[in-house]
Amino acid sequence: MEYILKNGIVYDPANGVNGEKKDIMFKDDKIVDSVSDNAKVIDVTDKIVMPAGVDIHAHIAGPKLVVGRLYRPEDSRRGVTQKTAHEKGESGFSIPSCPTTGYRYSRMGYGTVCEAAMPPLEAKHTHEEINTIPNIDVAPLPLFGNNWVVMEYAKENKIDELAAYVSAWLKLSKGYGIKIVNPCGTEAWGWGMNVHGYDDSAPYFDVTSRQVVRALTKVNEKLGLPHSIHIHPNDLGHPGNTGTTIETLGSVKDIAKSTLPSASLRDQVMHCTHLQFHSYTGTSWKNAGSGAPDVAKFINHNKYLTGDVGQVTFDETTTMTADGPMEYDLYKLSGLKWANKDVECETGSGIIPCIYSPKNPVNTLQWAVGLELFLLINDPWQLCLTTDSPNGGPFIRYPRVISWLMSNKRRMEMIENREVHKWAEKRTTLATLDREYDFNDIAIITRAAPAKIDGYTDRGALTPGFKADIAVYDIKPNEFDPSRNPKEVEKAFSRALYTIKDGQILVKNGEIVQTKPSHTIWTNVTGLEDQEAKVIEDIMPFFKQYYSVKWSNYKVHDHYVPNPIKIDVPVK
Amino acid sequence: MKTITFDQIKTSSIALEFDELNTDNIYTWTEDDFAKYTVPVGNSRFPITDYFKITVEGEADSPNEVKMIMNGDMGRVKYIGFRMSGGEVIINGNADLHVGAEMSGGYVLVNGNAQAHAGREMSGGKLEIMGNTKEFTGASYIGEWRGVTGGEIIIHGDAGKQCGECLTGGSIHVLGNCDILAGIHMTKGTIEIDGNVNRWPGGQMKNGNIIIHGKLGRLLEGFVEQGIVTDPEISGKVYAGKYIQYSGDIALNGKGGLYIDAENNRDKLSAYSEGNDEYITLGDY
Numbered sequence: 001m002e003y004i005l006k007n008g009i010v011y012d013p014a015n016g017v018n019g020e021k022k023d024i025m026f027k028d029d030k031i032v033d034s035v036s037d038n039a040k041v042i043d044v045t046d047k048i049v050m051p052a053g054v055d056i057h058a059h060i061a062g063p064k065l066v067v068g069r070l071y072r073p074e075d076s077r078r079g080v081t082q083k084t085a086h087e088k089g090e091s092g093f094s095i096p097s098c099p100t101t102g103y104r105y106s107r108m109g110y111g112t113v114c115e116a117a118m119p120p121l122e123a124k125h126t127h128e129e130i131n132t133i134p135n136i137d138v139a140p141l142p143l144f145g146n147n148w149v150v151m152e153y154a155k156e157n158k159i160d161e162l163a164a165y166v167s168a169w170l171k172l173s174k175g176y177g178i179k180i181v182n183p184c185g186t187e188a189w190g191w192g193m194n195v196h197g198y199d200d201s202a203p204y205f206d207v208t209s210r211q212v213v214r215a216l217t218k219v220n221e222k223l224g225l226p227h228s229i230h231i232h233p234n235d236l237g238h239p240g241n242t243g244t245t246i247e248t249l250g251s252v253k254d255i256a257k258s259t260l261p262s263a264s265l266r267d268q269v270m271h272c273t274h275l276q277f278h279s280y281t282g283t284s285w286k287n288a289g290s291g292a293p294d295v296a297k298f299i300n301h302n303k304y305l306t307g308d309v310g311q312v313t314f315d316e317t318t319t320m321t322a323d324g325p326m327e328y329d330l331y332k333l334s335g336l337k338w339a340n341k342d343v344e345c346e347t348g349s350g351i352i353p354c355i356y357s358p359k360n361p362v363n364t365l366q367w368a369v370g371l372e373l374f375l376l377i378n379d380p381w382q383l384c385l386t387t388d389s390p391n392g393g394p395f396i397r398y399p400r401v402i403s404w405l406m407s408n409k410r411r412m413e414m415i416e417n418r419e420v421h422k423w424a425e426k427r428t429t430l431a432t433l434d435r436e437y438d439f440n441d442i443a444i445i446t447r448a449a450p451a452k453i454d455g456y457t458d459r460g461a462l463t464p465g466f467k468a469d470i471a472v473y474d475i476k477p478n479e480f481d482p483s484r485n486p487k488e489v490e491k492a493f494s495r496a497l498y499t500i501k502d503g504q505i506l507v508k509n510g511e512i513v514q515t516k517p518s519h520t521i522w523t524n525v526t527g528l529e530d531q532e533a534k535v536i537e538d539i540m541p542f543f544k545q546y547y548s549v550k551w552s553n554y555k556v557h558d559h560y561v562p563n564p565i566k567i568d569v570p571v572k
Numbered sequence: 573m574k575t576i577t578f579d580q581i582k583t584s585s586i587a588l589e590f591d592e593l594n595t596d597n598i599y600t601w602t603e604d605d606f607a608k609y610t611v612p613v614g615n616s617r618f619p620i621t622d623y624f625k626i627t628v629e630g631e632a633d634s635p636n637e638v639k640m641i642m643n644g645d646m647g648r649v650k651y652i653g654f655r656m657s658g659g660e661v662i663i664n665g666n667a668d669l670h671v672g673a674e675m676s677g678g679y680v681l682v683n684g685n686a687q688a689h690a691g692r693e694m695s696g697g698k699l700e701i702m703g704n705t706k707e708f709t710g711a712s713y714i715g716e717w718r719g720v721t722g723g724e725i726i727i728h729g730d731a732g733k734q735c736g737e738c739l740t741g742g743s744i745h746v747l748g749n750c751d752i753l754a755g756i757h758m759t760k761g762t763i764e765i766d767g768n769v770n771r772w773p774g775g776q777m778k779n780g781n782i783i784i785h786g787k788l789g790r791l792l793e794g795f796v797e798q799g800i801v802t803d804p805e806i807s808g809k810v811y812a813g814k815y816i817q818y819s820g821d822i823a824l825n826g827k828g829g830l831y832i833d834a835e836n837n838r839d840k841l842s843a844y845s846e847g848n849d850e851y852i853t854l855g856d857y
Contacts, residue, residue, distance in 0.1 A: 074716035335824075336717075 001503065002027045002039035005470065008049030011443035014452070014461035018440045019477060020059040022050055025467035029502040033464045046476040047497060050443045052111030052469035053398075054460050057230070057273045057448035058307050058389040060101050061115050061118035061129035061138065063122045064320045064349050067339050068095040068390075072353060073319055087512045094124035102518065104396050106506050109471025112451075112521075114460055115140040116230070116273065116388075117181060117322050117342040120547070123173035127560040130520050135499075135506050137565065139454065140520035141230055143322055143347045144216055145180030146187040148205075148546070149539055154215035155207035163219045164370075164531035165539070168570075171532075174522040174556045174564070176229035177454075178220050181322040182211040185234050186348045194325035195234055198247045209234050210251055216251045217269060223525050224260025225572055226455025228268045228276075228306075236277045236326045240293025245278040245296050255305065263395055263453045263501035267303055269383075274310025274388040276370035285362050290428040299383075306453045307377070308384035311370035311401045313393025314353060316355045321391060330472045343545050356393065358414075364421035368428040375433040376406055380444040385454065398446070399493035403486035405437040410486040418532050422463045439477050444568035468503035471496050474529035483565040508541075519563045528572040573634035573639065580644025580665075587616040587668055588623060590653035591648065591776040593633040595659035595678060608623065622658040636677070637658045641823040647687070655726045656697070663828035675723070688732065689713075696743065701853040707751075710744045711737035717757065720744070736763045739780060743807070755782045758828065762807045776821050777828035781806045783815070785830045791830075795820035797842050800834055814839055 005024040010017050010547050011302040025035045069076055069092065078093035079100070090100040091224065118126045130138045144150050144166065153162040166178060191203045199208045213231060233248040235241035257263065268437060273276070279295045282288035284440045301307050321327060324340060327350025331338035339351040356363040370392070377383045385402070389395035404411055413419050415431050425431045427510035437445075451460020459467050467473040472498040475488070482489045495510025506514050543551060558564075576598065589612040589683040598605075606626045610617035613741035620626070624644075632638045636658035646652060647666040654670060657677045673692040675764035682690075686704035688803065691710045699710075709731045712719035719738035727735075729750035739758035746754075749767035756775040765773075775792050784805060795818035802814050806829065820826050 073713065073714045074712075077713060337715075 002035040002188055003041045003042060003503070004035055005042050005044050005049055005472065005498075007043065007474060008047050008326070010049045010462065011440050012051060012224040012462040013440055013444045013448040014051075014270055022047070023328055024462055024470060026470070027502070028166055029468055031462055031464050031468050032420065032468075035511060042498065044326065044472050044497065046478060048439060048473040048475050048477055048492075049128040049462075050109070050471050050473070051447045051451075051460055052471045052499065052501060053105075053109050053446045054450040054454065054456070055105070055110055055113040055389075055395065056118045056271070056384045056454055057310075057386045058113055058395055059116055059391070060113055060389070060395075061098065061140070062118055062126040062131060063305075064117075064351055065095055065117050066130065066340070067341070068318045068320055068351050069097070071337060071351070075318060075353075084512070086514060091468060094315070095392045096394075096546055098110060098129050098132040099134060101137055101513050102383040102515070104360050106499050106501070106512060107495055107510055108396070108398060108493060109473065109507075110136060111467075111469035111471075111499070111500045111501045112137045112139070112383075114138075114176070114450075114454060117179055118142050118173065118175060119322070119347050119349075120173040120175070121343050121346050121547075121554070123175065123232065123556045126306070127174060127397075127520060127556055131516050131560075131562060133514040135501060135512075135518065137459075137521055138518040139176035139226075141177050141179035142169060142175035143181055144169070145183035145212060145231075146202075146322075146347045147183070148187075148345045149542070150200060150216065151184070151205045151207045151212060154212045155205065157211075157215065157220065159215060159218050160531065161538075162215055163222050164528050166216070166219050166537040167223060167525040167528045168521050168532035170525060171208060173309050174561050175565075177225050177523055178216050178229045178403040179218060179232075180213060180229060181232040181347065182229070182234050182236065182326065183212040183231075186322055186324050189324040189328070189348055190342055198234060198236075198251065199290070209248070211489050213248065214251060214255065221258040221263070221269060223256040223527075224263055224567070224569055225523055226567055227453070228266060228271050230271045230273060231443055232273050232323065233278055233320070236274075236321075237280075237329065239282040239288040241278050242281055242294050244324070245275070245291070245295055248272070249295075249298055250453045252343065253302065253304065260571070261570075263455065265457060266453055268306040269304045270306075271453055272305065272307040272385065273308040274368060275373050276310045276312065276392065277388070278367050278458060279373065280365070286364060288362070288373055288427070290365065290374035293376060293429060296373055300376075300378050303382070306382045306384070306449070307373075308386040308388075308450075309373050310372050310386055310388035311374075312356050312366040313397040314356045314358045314363065314367065315389055315393045315397065316353065317390045318392055319354045319391045320349065320351040322347045322349045324350045324508055326350070328353050330354065331358060332442065332511055333363050335424070336433055340569045344416075351484055358420040360504060361421045361423040364424045365427055368424040368430040371404060371411065372428055372433065373566050374437075374445075374482045375430075375435045380437075380441045381452065385442075386449045396494070398490045399490040402437075402442055402446075402493050403482075403489040406442070406462050406482040406489055407484070407486040408434045408436050408485055422425045436483055439482070446506045468500055470498070470500040496513075503528055517563050518567045520561045520566065521565045522561070523567045525569045525571055527543075535539055573637050573640045574628065574630040575641065576601075577627040577629075578640070578642045578644075579624055580642075581623055582645075583645060584613055584648050587648045587650045588613050589650050590672065593620075593653055594656040595638040595661070596657050597641075599632045599635045599638045599659070601628070626671070630798040635800045645684075646767040651679070653699075658697075666703070669804070671701075675699070685729070691720065691723075691725045691744075693719060693721070695723065696723045698724045698726070700728075702728045704748065705735075707730050707732040707734055708737060709735045710739065710742075711735065712757075719758070720761065730767065731765075736761070741761065741791060746802070755760075755780065757796075758782075761803045765798065774821060774828055774830050776824050776826070777830075778821075778826040779825055779828050781831065782810055784830075785836070786833065787836045788832050791840060792821060794823040794826070795830055796822060801831070804831060806831065
């Protein structure tokens, strides 16, 4: 089937197209240069046309979502809708049901999401959930930062063995890249402790976060994975954590990016996620302030770094992370119901509801720090829009964040009218920042940059040959001032005029008109098969002794991933 | 004034859901409107006239001018009076789950028993149940930490478990007995129980008051005896007689008040010792 999107105002930053009136054509599931006269014309005259959105960091599938849904029935009843001809009934706000997740991303014009934390032991279930999420492609990132084998290899600096281990585990878990969460800290939490600072060691392992992160970065570049390491540093959410963050960011400066073609798209060697939660000064919440200027300055000077923000959106949400000790700290602060989990030999996790209130000074500080990062990091290609969904707020709030970024007037209104606590003005520089994003910048931070940072070579741009993943929004950018109309911006980005995924129209006028199965994107490293077999043989005694599952039950078999997009990464 | 009468024709084994048929939505409806309406039954919808003969008399300009009378066994009709802001609903029979849930005004009377979640998360109005209720009467939705925030609930019979859970305002009066964990997590408001209470009222309460006139089974450890008070005045109302006053739940640094009738609960006094209850009189305490 051939289509032509006629006369749209196209924002395609990867191809240098900034608000040009042109036609976008696609045939079947691919974007093409030209179509025949029989192509179906969709008139989008003067409306915004962008590649479909790419979310680089969200928690949308996996066992912790299930725990969240089970222990927060009060969240599941929010956003309930009845089934329609094309969609099942929706439920949930911060932790929506699996189908709801797919519908809501589609409505916002998104096509790809990176599931940010998948314990390899629980990968099977994560994939089962991904299979029930329609309309979006999902790339799950397995957790390696507190894995016992990884920590042992990192301590002994056995990079070759570690590379073979990571390569094998990406295959076993059908994962896309290397995720590190509070390296050594979550393992310490297994003993009721945490690590504080980058050079603190995990108990009984005698290995530091620095050693683990550097070893995994070297492995990532040795293998030439499409995505860099994806790190959630130590000390999340602690006042004064800016130092740890900058130390973490700076610690991989000397590690060269891979020269392998599979890693050629990206520029970075480290992607630091939800920077907002890692950019506080002070020694306690009483004297906490913003570390965003320091973090932003460091990122501005170092092109080997990228990040996403993890913006707080003032909602009642559910925090969930593999950073178990942080969740315990949050529980001690709020006293709300808390769930805690240890994943044997690999990681842990915690879940707790969180009510971000604009009247709360700390929440306001977090909100302002996030916006500061957006406004102070100069190059939008180094930054992605996220809310660390659902930790800072659910992903359905991305349009609201966009409206804040495009309107200094709205930000100042919130500060001056005391819609937010006075800490926004007193403890951050937000009130002094008048930068406003334009539609091209928004297209970068929501599509082009995440696709580039993730290393996708088939999406995030409207290049002929790429997937026909396209979003059309009901805004005429040449007749519209987003700075003065933040509500209209939010409304338009919440309900795409069209969302096209793999050449199929899934959303029309903000309503789902079709659903399709999701794809799972995973990385298949080839060329290290012998080394992988050797490593598996070496660790098998450990596996048999410490894991409570059998090796034959550990692997994610192919039938768990019925719609794979396998990225082959040959290593010579 | 408009009177809408629902006379039951047949019952259903699968519950009918009346959340769309609150006074706010139907005050303008005519008999023709009802004839066109299909009511959710499980995952399907059926004409409401299959289940009820509906008679409409009079006119109404607002929900406050509507009186809904439901005759028959509504034991499989859920959400009667759901989210209504005014008017009257009289149920001459039993009611199923969520009767009067989330109502903000008006009056709901159940001349029978009600199932669980009666008056859940009410913010105003009055719910009166002449019979018994099951679990979570005047409570929050499962998992939610804000329950009833206003209004009045009167249960003439017994109430089930976790009555008044997460109460954050308003009042609940149970004339019969009450099962375990009445007023758990409450932060404000008043629960008065005329009958006996099984166990553990007020667990993790932070504020508000619970008054028990009958016999209390077991008390939680987090309540600290404050002594005996006579004719206490609680939330503007005087309760005649002697009550043992507790404050708690100290597990949450709570400052709630728990008052239990002293005569019926002499064994709860710290100075009480078994076999010597004649010696410890209330006057001696």
